[in-house]
Amino acid sequence: MILPDLTISLPSGASCVAGPSGSGKSTLLRLLNRLVDPDSGTVRYRGRDVCEYDPLELRREVCLVPQLPALLPGSVADNVLFGVGLAGRDADVARMLELAGLDPSFAERDAAQLSVGEQQRVMLARALALEPDVLLLDEPTSALDEEATTAVEETLRRLQHEVSASFVLVTHDLDQAARLATWVVRLEKGGDLVGQGPVGELLRR
């Protein structure tokens, strides 16, 4: 069983779910936008059970960027416009790429030819194009080297000021949690809760 007897809350703003591998961090994110449903218990978003939402609408509002890049065949622009196109809307590709820390000239490049770090940013750009209320980021730097990690963290810090979305970031790195979030939920292996609270308070404990 994953995440047994877990009761947590995530406030608006930048939150972080931190814990080792096997603590259920990624599962928690997938529960939040209904990529999976709990066997028991309830996941609430804005006070309402997520199962009461239309799953497709919920996923556009609470948008997940997976741990590993998984782009569609085609150009960067095709990918950025894919999700928003499904919702019948359009997006400014150049602006989304800039927000995600990529030069707008990337738009016409073949997505499959990009580095992992660049693909990760395209994943972020296509999520941002949906203008979500909540952005779920599953270990966005786990596949990156130190230099790329620093750059992505800088992008995420900047984004917190430039877009109105709340962030829920999953990481196994407590230092990264301290750098990027104001609220932290700490899990241990097996999904038991270590604690939750403001980042300074919890990580000092």
Add this chain to the structure above:
Amino acid sequence: MILAATSSSINVTMGEVAATLVLVALAAAVSLWERADLERDIGIAVLRSFLQLTAIGYVINAIFDQDSLVFVFALIAVMVVFGAFTARGRARSVPGSFMPLLIALSIAAVSTLGLVVVLGIFEPKPRFLVPVGGMVVGNAMTAAAVSLNRLGDEVRSGAGRIEATLALGATVRQAMLPTLRRSLRSGMIPLIDSTKTTGVIFFPGTMVGMLLAGADPVDAVRLQLILLWTLLGSVSLSALTATGLAYRHFFTSAHQLKDL
């Protein structure tokens, strides 16, 4: 009506059939020599082909004697059910694949045979519908099985991309479209390729059979073309229906990929 006339027939003795066992022995010898460990499989294949074809020969003979379409439909229905069972064995990675396969083979058989009769290509008689039905079901089964096998592999290997697409608010169908296209292609490409190379790299079975039976080569070629083109239609319907119905079994009603 292109094929209303009966073609000539030949008599094949059991001695002639038995003589070809020399070539089977050659296959077994190659297997032994190269330690391919296929002698047992070759033996089973020869025995099964003899028993199954002999049995179906008597069944077809009885149906021809009755000259009733009811028996034709019954035989094709049995073929469809067995075909769906056999294809399910090759598509084990797809949950609940039997019903999609059964429906796919039924649609392929009924629509293809219906069309060849309506278009006036074959007379609605057991003599034509039984052999054409057998070819249609057999090829439809292979196409559906290959398509579903590919579908299962693709869903497993591409689960991350499929979930990433669902996470953007895509429906299951939207998330699966590239996978469905690749699966459909897998089922159809073998027949398309063999249709492309027919007459150049190999002579297809019907044509060979007719030539051996003493038919005019022009008639043999025309009949072969009719069958190849008929099969193209049936395998496309079969692969399309099987993949179109089966892919939903990987997902919940809330557009979630099930644990595989």
